[in-house]
Amino acid sequence: RATGWLAALRDRLARPGEDGGGPPVAQPAALAATLRDYQLRGLDWLVRMTSLGLGGCLADDMGLGKTITLIALHLHRQDVPEAAGPTLVVCPTSLMGNWRREIERFAPGTPVRRYHGTARSLDDLADGEFVLTTYGTMRLDAQRLAEAGPWGMVVADEAQHVKNPFSATAKRLRTIGAKARVALSGTPIENNLSELWAILDWTTPGMLGTHDAFRRRYAQAVESGSDPAAAERLSKLVRPFLLRRRKSDPGIAPELPPKTETDRAVALTKEQAGLYEAVVREILAEIAGADGLARRGLIVKLLTGLKQICNHPAQYLKEDRPVVPGRSGKLELLDELLDTILVEGANVLVFTQYVQMARILEAHLTARGVPLQLLHGGTPVARREEMVRRFQDGEAPVFLLSLKAAGTGLNLTRAGHVVHYDRWWNPAVEAQATDRAYRIGQTQPVQVHRLITEGTVEDRIAAMLERKRELADAVLGSGEAALTELTDTELAELVELRGTER
Template identity: 70%
Template sequence: MIVEPGQVVFWRPDGGEPGLPGRSGTVRVALSEGVRTVPARRVPTGEAAQLLREGTGPAAEFWALAAEAGARLAEAGWTGPLDPTEEQWLRRLADAMPPHAHAAPVPGRPDLLPERYPLLLRFLGDVAGLEQRVSLRIEAADPLEGRFRAVVQVHGGAEPLVDAEQLWRSDDQDTRHEVLLALRHAAEVWPPLAPLLSAAVPSSIPLGDDEVAELLTGALDPAGMAVHWPAELTGLTARAVVRPGAEPGDVRSFFAGDRVLEFDWQLALGETELTREELDALVEARRPLVRLRDRWVLLDRTTALRAQARVLKPLTAIEALGAALTGRTEVDGDEVEVRTDGWLEDLRVRLSAAPEPVPNPPGLAAQLRDYQLRGLQWLDTVTATGLGGCLADDMGLGKTITLIALHLHRGTGPTLVVCPASLLGTWESEIRRFAPGVAVRRFHGSSRSLDHLDGGFVLTTYGTLRADPGPLAATAWDLLVADEAQHVKNHRSETAKALRTLRSAARVALTGTPVENTLAELWAILDWTTPGLLGPLAEFRRRWGRPVESGADPAVAEQLSRLLRPFLLRRRKSDPGIAPELPAKTETDRPVSLTTEQAALYEATVRELMAQVAESDGMARRGRVVKLLTALKQICNHPAQYLAESGESALSGRSGKLELLDELLDTILAEDGAVLVFTQYVVMARLLRRHLTTRGIRSELLHGGTPVARREEQVRRFQNGDVPVFLLSLKAAGTGLTLTRADHVVHYDRWWNPAVEDQATDRAHRIGQTKPVQVHRLVAEGTVEDRIAVMLRDKRALADAVLHAGDAALTELTDAELADLVTLRRNG
């Protein structure tokens, strides 16, 4: 084997093919029978160390030893000069170089082998990573005519930079030999350098346009030879420009319509855009280097084509907005910079700015917190464009009241809210509480109607939308809201298709979990709120989904963030400026409708047991009233509890409370939360655990019969995060436990005395709790639970009695009062 500048050449004296990796080629070597050309493999010096150590024969052993010496010099910080001791040792090493280690003749002198010591120094410099010795400097031979030449220049680790022409005036034969070796290797890679090898002085070569173009595209990169271009030489910046034209009178209709915007190439020298005349001159030049504004400018083929074909395919309004937001777009498969101006640039700035608080809207019976006011301003900004957005705050941050505030702020027409059936009661309750006087109706159940609709809120369910989309689709809504929007993350589902048939001036999605598994779920939500922004799903997956989910390209993730930021507002309780504004404990009554089965059982039980109450008096009557109340509360929980069904009975789809609990758990667990679920009935707790097990949700169950040691183990598992759900009997677990890992508490059924519920809630909301606690009280609408909850809120005299005596106070009601309390009131 021999060495060349920057590489080791492996060859065999018998002329056979070397069985090694590397770039295949040939090498001329001097053997006993004369100079021969033999097959060779060239390996970069930095990659050849292991092959040298594994090689056999005197040449391999020599260069392996030399490689070790070069590595030691590099560790010592060698820059070129040697102290006398080092030089003496290296000269002795060079003297021991075997013939096959320097068998390549000097170019042009087949009878002369290279000197050993200069060859060794060149190899040591390569191993130590010293700067290369030969490069090309491009000069304008005739600036007016645009002719160029490549000048050979030589430099070493500690030597000044000199032209080859100057070097050839000296007597430094060793360096001359090194330069010729480097040029010979480079000429094998790029043949236009070959005339230098036969020149008396290898000083320079003229360059035609083709050679300039080849050098611009890295023709000498494989040879490791640098090319230095004139300092004044510069390139053109090519960017795509959206030209929005005159500002539309109605931005909403602009984005809702089929308008297209001009889109073309803009070429600039620095920050200054080229004129049309300069672009025409570039096209006519047909050269890789052109003179422009007294400067030499590189003009590669791609840029030249863009100067010639300046007009691009027009963009739709939403495509133009997306390109403006990211500052990038794809043109013929290439990512290019995008700029815009005028009103579209103003809109980009406004949408990208951080939301600022706006005044509390008139008519809202509450004072929004600062972060909620910022959320209102954000919603107003995106909906004012005729587009929409996704409010994806954590559960408990007040998405519902913020949306009610948006309705009041807009005040331009009816708002339709589509939500799971389990949330109808919550929406109606919150609207009546925070927007008193605003009309609210349900489009749900058998007597649904949109007659005489004049503003206000209409509430419907995803199931009703699927079953009866016609009346909803025929109405022009001002605002369309999809609550728990993760329900439409499958864009091919019937629910998602039905949702897209509804007409509205703006759309808002509400969800605490915008992405549960993949970015395609987020695409489904935003493609509904802001159609076209993210493009077709296949294109979204290719351009954004796969690169971001793999983590392979942070720059793509940042571009996607710029695109989504104006249309997706996500705040967490842990965000700065959010949690400090929250109360330590937020309590919410969550009304829920009975299922058909529950309602039928409830009414039949009222008829049967009220008849028994009417026929009795004294203690017997009191006992039957308690029996009635107990039965009704169990029916409100779940028919399986009241009917004492076996452990094999179906549970899903039979209880409004169970459906709402599932909704809550989906959101809580998606946020990595933990929850305590209290019920006063052990039987109900066991039914809940069976249901959670079928759903694959881990839970613990603690009741009065749980041994002390087992209780301690359950608490430890929950506090350590082994299980996310703790089911607890209200009386058994209402005191004496510390369960501060929970940030949510669910009261599945109501205890008439709120103090008892408060004690249970305090298992999570106590010293050691570092997170805000959300308390959810499930209340069956239109039932005895609903009526007593209202009394407790209103602090009526009867409520005071109930607080002190519980069910016993209700046994003293007259038959008429009791009937009024327990009779089922149906909604719509």
């Protein structure tokens, strides 16, 4: 029977997220936000685990604020001399922009750099700095990253990317030393036992024994159903190292706002960036020599072309049978979002203003085995009603909609998520689409995700809408038309591509 410090450690571990000794951790003074109660409990748990020299996996549902909780943990650890140091965040490419924006927003003044692309560098690393990298870059540069340490903390975001313990990515990640390791995952990894082992054996090495022993002792017994008590034994063993809260948990939903809107920043691929710059160059040259109606027409052509390139090169190039994967930053991010949403058992509306883009998404998602429906202007009324019924009954969790077809009159309250794949530059129209999900009869919080390509015209229009919300309806009520009066210089400034190398 354990006694003394071992018993105290066991008791502190036995109550994850509860008062396991000492007063709960206060929110860091440097955090430019107020954490919700459950986020404070998550921070408290992470602080206790990491201060004991143990790692942990925060596996809350998407939308509960894992990123801000982790930023708070980083800030807290900077005030503890033995824990301080730079934090390395390893995440999918499509989430790097989001991390940078969240850090700048919630921890203003905290240095943050991307370790990615050809000009990547780890020179002059500051103690409280965030370094963001991708799983691909980490795999290539694990030795450089390991030598740049000691890291105060290494974070694996969307940690299911290292679920195969024998993959090169997982093996390289293990070589990077840190005072603390934290995994973040929005998917219920406890349902997949080998995945669970891989993630927890990274955060807290050796805790679950060897992979073979774990398979023999727990996984085979649980998966075959031959030993009903095995699942309970495993649950007790991992409970201290894994904190998962669902939106549906008692006490969580009342803390959530009815609607949360997030701009999700994503970089262009090399192909997109090349096309974007070529179109800007060609059409700005034409605009310089045009005036009147012809000039206005060219500006609309330019803005439409750039929006389509930001969506997917195949849309702009009007390809008949396009190769879809790997060519669009937005599409990669949509895949990440949908994977998490579907594993949660949630339902989602995906809006695009272009029927052609909706068809590209339909083909791509169908090839990935995602159950979906597509509604556009040409869909007959009877068919529309049947599609709405199927969605509301939970038969097809992903609903692709073109803006014009779905702007009004549909009641789609089954959706807990709304994704705007492209922006309409008219806040009233965008709000109207969101309200398909967020309206009377909605009993769950709705998350709105707006996909925005960094450094592009989309990014600047989004900032304009944010800055001038009250003017936006007046100025942009007519969409692209309002921008046709810009001077050549203003236009060039609006559309030039600013460094966003992936």
